[in-house]
Amino acid sequence: MDGYSALLERARAQLPEVRTGGERFQVPEPVVATDGKTTVIRNFQDITTVLRREPEQVIGYLAKELGCPGVLDLPRGVLKSRIAKDAIAQRIREYTEKYVICSECKRPDTHLTKEGRLTILVCEACGAQRPVTMRRVVTPEKPKAPVVVGEVYRLTIEDVGRRGDGVAKKEGFVIFVTGANQRGMSINAKITKVLGNNAYAIVQP
Ligand SMILES: [Zn+2]
Incomplete structure (x- = not known):
């Protein structure tokens, strides 16, 4: 019986699959x-x-x-x-x-x-x-802005800034939208400026 347990133990140890909570990783x-x-x-x-x-x-x-x-x-x-x-x-x-x-x-x-x-x-x-060991990782290039000046995007206002501008996000990029001051509203916004990780836009009718 001992031999069998040992065998079982060895077989288990050799299982190549990694399991996490019964699910295969x-x-x-x-x-x-x-x-x-x-x-x-x-x-x-x-x-x-x-x-x-x-x-x-x-x-x-x-x-x-x-x-x-x-x-x-x-x-x-x-x-x-x-x-x-x-x-x-x-x-x-x-x-x-x-x-x-x-x-x-x-x-x-x-x-x-x-x-x-x-x-x-x-x-x-x-x-x-x-x-x-964390190799010193080359800082990845900044992602390109996901919006282009002059283009219109459908955005959702997620927050309202102190000055009453709406704050929307696109792919992690923050867009300040003038004329959109209600959280949760969906609007069309025309991009007026891209600056660093932010963009500025105005609401389109
Ligand atoms: Zn562990």
Whole structure:
């Protein structure tokens, strides 16, 4: 009987699948499209959601490892070079091993936390902790503004600023809309100015 238990134990230990709460942990294969010297990972946000890591950090890692600039255009990730899908998939697997999977219990239920200058991978399943080396990541280029001056966009006012301007967001970009002072209203807004991470717009009739 002991022999059998040991055998079972060994067989369990060799199971390649990582399970989380009975669900299989499966990082989606990257869906990649290349266009000239640009490579778009169309399901980038899905991947980072499964990994439970910041998209900024993951695109930074890919950019560094693949030696090209990387930017976010959520839900897509964009690499400014022509990169084969397999190379991207390989780097994502490496990232997962280094920054997501617990080396003790092999589960993916982990998070990163800072302790002074160290970054620690903390396992929520078994409590194990290990330091991870965070390569100095090249700051990804600022994402391009998702709006263009002169164009009209359908926006939802999420907040109202102190001066009575409406505040809307598009892909994380903040747009101040003059003439829209009611939270929750949907409006057409014409972009008048793009400045840094903000844009300014006026309500269209
Ligand atoms: Zn663990």
